[in-house]
């Protein structure tokens with residue numbers, strides 16, 4: 001006699017859909033509150049949202065697949081230039097700008113990823129830095145295209161969906177950025193739950209084991225690098241569109257480093273971590289820099305030390321840690 | 330085409346040291362071969378050469394008429410050669426179920442999917458469940474592998490490689506570190522393997538070897554010392570001296 005094959009209890013559909021939507025819902029609620037509470041800080045809030053998109057994209061690489069790079073600004077910068085050039089020369093439609101920037105970011109990620117993902121550790125870090133440096137140099141030399149050190153200025157963007165004009169207080173810009181973030185979060189949540197997402201976590205856990213079960217590890221790494229690059233390009237495009245400016249500092253090393261710090265602060269491998277880390281970093285930066293413009297890095301450094309030593313999985317792991325301590329007590 | 334895995338003149342040097350010296354042998358379809366030899370004889374190296382983790386200095390590897398020697402590791406697994414790791418190599422942060430899901434998704438060519446849930450294929454979930462049942466580890470299904478006892482991890486290690494459904498299965502000391510109360514589970518699992526599968530077992534535990542192998546290869550210093558039935562190997566005085574040690578003579 002054979003027992004019927006018991007299959008594991010399946011999580012309900014509603015539960016699954018909620019899980020996918022939850023980060024976006026949190027972001028939307030947070031954005032509405034912020035919009036009402038700080039109506040005169042919308043440009044700063046928009047910068048936070050754009051940075052969140054960039055850090056979330058970096059989480060796909062570092063958090064999910066476990067690939068540490070210090071060159072995420074490369075794709076961000078290319079997206080920014082692409083959106084700027086498109087608006088100045090071809091079309092002022094904002095969404096076409098995002099699309100073009102995603103293609104640019106993805107292309108740069110693909111070309112550089114083909115080389116850098118063949119390496120590991122320090123070599124990979126160095127190549128990712130080098131790629132960004134080369135791009136910065138190209139942007140500063142190609143004056144005819146990029147405006148050199150002066151950058152692109154006077155970028156104007158047409159109305160969103162042909163309906164909503166970008167206003168000078170930045171309300172439309174803020175709402176636009178929040179919506180893009182919400183869509184990207186849904187996309188990332190679906191990706192993380194997919195077979196591809198599981199494979200990324202497998203690569204993070206043990207690349208040698210992934211190979212031993214037949215996974216083309218290198219190809220999967222290149223794919224996630226391209227996806228993350230496309231999202232980083234979108235973040236760069238948003239920055240160009242809402243500020244109307246693109247300068248060579250989009251390729252600054254410090255941007256790539258900040259992105260990594262924000263993710264580690266919040267907790268790599270969790271989308272919420274990327275969001276919380278970015279929020280904390282940007283707010284602390286903003287507040288501390290207005291009190292003491294020269295020593296704000298001290299505060300960030302201290303926080304980073306605390307997190308690395310006390311909460312190695314980032315701030316998102318804090319509630320879990322506290323409840324565990326509570327139960328033990 | 331069922332002539333199995335044919336290995337001819339396989340050599341490997343690490344610096345000046347020859348760890349595989351002109352290894353020539355055939356693992357015919359359905360055979361149960363044991364590879365024994367003292368520590369450092371080159372057993373793991375040989376297995377790694379077969380699965381493509383290491384590149385041989387020279388030699389040929391042919392599976393059912395196809396030269397697989399030039400394939401990379403992932404492609405060789407897809408061609409049908411898979412091995413377990415002597416030192417457990419698992420996805421420690423994932424649950425047992427997720428660990429097993431990965432090789433099956435990969436085998437079915439589904440890991441590139443980005444818009445479907447990884448646990449969304451009922452056939453795969455059912456197969457995971459059967460694998461868990463076969464090794465009697467259903468109760469561990471939703472625990473992270475990193476938190477399991479070592480013996481349990483060895484069972485997951487075996488399950489992960491079985492999930493690949495290889496034609497040639499290489500087990501690198503499958504029972505090493507498994508408490509004796511659980512090692513029978515591994516022996517049973519090996520005995521239950523599909524009869525048309527070629528199995529190469531690297532093992533120090535002679536009792537296990539005699540229980541499952543119909544042929545034994547003795548490897549010493551990277552070279553095959555002898556090859557024969559268990560009875561022939563036990564009778565060989567050279568093997569007794571070199572490998573089984575004075576206690577067995």
Ligand SMILES: Nc1ncnc2c1ncn2[C@@H]1O[C@H](COP(=O)(O)OP(=O)(O)OP(=O)(O)O)[C@@H](O)[C@H]1O
Nearest residue numbers: 343344348366367368369370371372373374375415
């Ligand atoms: N990557 C490597 N580089 C250099 N030497 C190596 C490497 N891997 C293994 N060796 C050496 O090759 C020899 C064979 O090692 P191998 O691991 O194949 O032995 P083994 O028969 O599996 O031993 P054990 O029974 O201890 O598992 C050893 O002398 C080992 O030190």
Ligand SMILES: [Mg+2]
Nearest residue numbers: 372373374415
């Ligand atoms: Mg070994």
